[in-house]
Amino acid sequence: MTKYLVTGATGQLGQLVLSALSEKNIPTSDIAVLVRREVAAAELKSKGYDVRMGDYSDTDKLVSAFAGIERLLLISGSEVGQRLPQHLNVVTSAKAAGVKFIAYTSLLKARSSKIGLAPEHVGTEEAIAASGLDYTFLRNGWYAENYLMALPQILELGQHFGAAGDAKFAPATRADLADAAAVVLSSEGHEGKTYELAGDDSFTYADYVGTIAELSGKEITYVDMPEAAFKDALTGAGLPEPLAALLSNADAVSKDGWLFDDSKTLSGLIGHPTTPIKDVLKAAMAS
Numbered sequence: 001m002t003k004y005l006v007t008g009a010t011g012q013l014g015q016l017v018l019s020a021l022s023e024k025n026i027p028t029s030d031i032a033v034l035v036r037r038e039v040a041a042a043e044l045k046s047k048g049y050d051v052r053m054g055d056y057s058d059t060d061k062l063v064s065a066f067a068g069i070e071r072l073l074l075i076s077g078s079e080v081g082q083r084l085p086q087h088l089n090v091v092t093s094a095k096a097a098g099v100k101f102i103a104y105t106s107l108l109k110a111r112s113s114k115i116g117l118a119p120e121h122v123g124t125e126e127a128i129a130a131s132g133l134d135y136t137f138l139r140n141g142w143y144a145e146n147y148l149m150a151l152p153q154i155l156e157l158g159q160h161f162g163a164a165g166d167a168k169f170a171p172a173t174r175a176d177l178a179d180a181a182a183v184v185l186s187s188e189g190h191e192g193k194t195y196e197l198a199g200d201d202s203f204t205y206a207d208y209v210g211t212i213a214e215l216s217g218k219e220i221t222y223v224d225m226p227e228a229a230f231k232d233a234l235t236g237a238g239l240p241e242p243l244a245a246l247l248s249n250a251d252a253v254s255k256d257g258w259l260f261d262d263s264k265t266l267s268g269l270i271g272h273p274t275t276p277i278k279d280v281l282k283a284a285m286a287s
């Protein structure tokens with residue numbers, strides 16, 4: 001019986017990966033989860049998962065946490081700036097523990113992307129490739145859910161602010177990306193592959209506000225701003241400076257296509273069309 005391990009299993013993507021593995025009839029007893037908080041550990045244990053305690057920063061604990069694991073999904077960490085050394089710990093520990101295969105949630109077009117998050121992902125991909133382990137890179141595009149963060153303000157103000165001009169975005173829901181991760185983790189034939197994962201459909205911000213207008217019956221306009229002004233607007237709205245800088249820059253560089261992909265690799269992997277942004281917006285507006 002193959003033994004799997006999912007890191008980040010307490011997070012939003014990780015929980016959906018666990019659900020997707022269940023839908024593929026993988027017994028919870030065959031699934032280990034790496035957890036760093038006791039409360040979360042107790043909850044997952046009560047659901048039948050094989051809970052392994054560990055933090056990406058603690059190599060000694062990671063080696064014992066990975067004992068007996070064949071196939072591991074490394075969900076990238078959330079501590080931007082700390083992630084490369086953390087991920088390298090995971091890779092080194094996996095190798096030391098005898099893990100055979102790692103799937104890693106990277107970033108769309110990571111190698112060439114000008115998005116500020118790319119270097120940590122490239123460094124991790126390089127370490128995994130150099131480790132000698134079998135691997136698959138799941139280069140996830142932006143989550144569709146990211147676009148919901150500003151929705152309340154858009155509906156209130158009738159305006160959506162950004163710095164992307166007429167850039168095309170092809171985000172995918174966490175659920176679709178989680179399904180792809182579960183497919184790759186639980187089936188053969190993905191070794192050595194790099195998957196660029198994005199939604200089937202794309203939109204510009206003008207299209208996006210058009211969809212919100214259609215669904216809400218309100219008039220909504222897109223207000224395009226220079227990157228620096230958009231960053232100031234985000235900090236003015238209460239976002240921490242580093243996050244505002246990252247998001248405004250991602251908008252600006254997305255004009256070069258870093259958040260767009262039309263390969264339909266994701267829908268091919270999961271065997272059904274990806275969830276359109278209209279459905280994501282409809283669900284959010286109904287809740």
Ligand SMILES: NC(=O)c1ccc[n+]([C@@H]2O[C@H](COP(=O)([O-])OP(=O)(O)OC[C@H]3O[C@@H](n4cnc5c(N)ncnc54)[C@H](OP(=O)(O)O)[C@@H]3O)[C@@H](O)[C@H]2O)c1
Nearest residue numbers: 008009010011012013014036055056076077078141142143
């Ligand atoms: N594609 C995108 O649009 C996008 C957007 C945001 C983030 N991401 C990346 O995708 C990842 C998954 O997304 P998500 O929405 O599921 O994020 P999330 O809800 O913040 O979950 C992050 C998961 O990583 C775990 N984690 C973080 N640092 C860790 C550490 N040092 N040691 C062990 N576990 C650690 C967290 O554990 P705890 O529950 O203990 O905190 C949590 O389970 C993120 O971590 C980030 O790298 C991608």
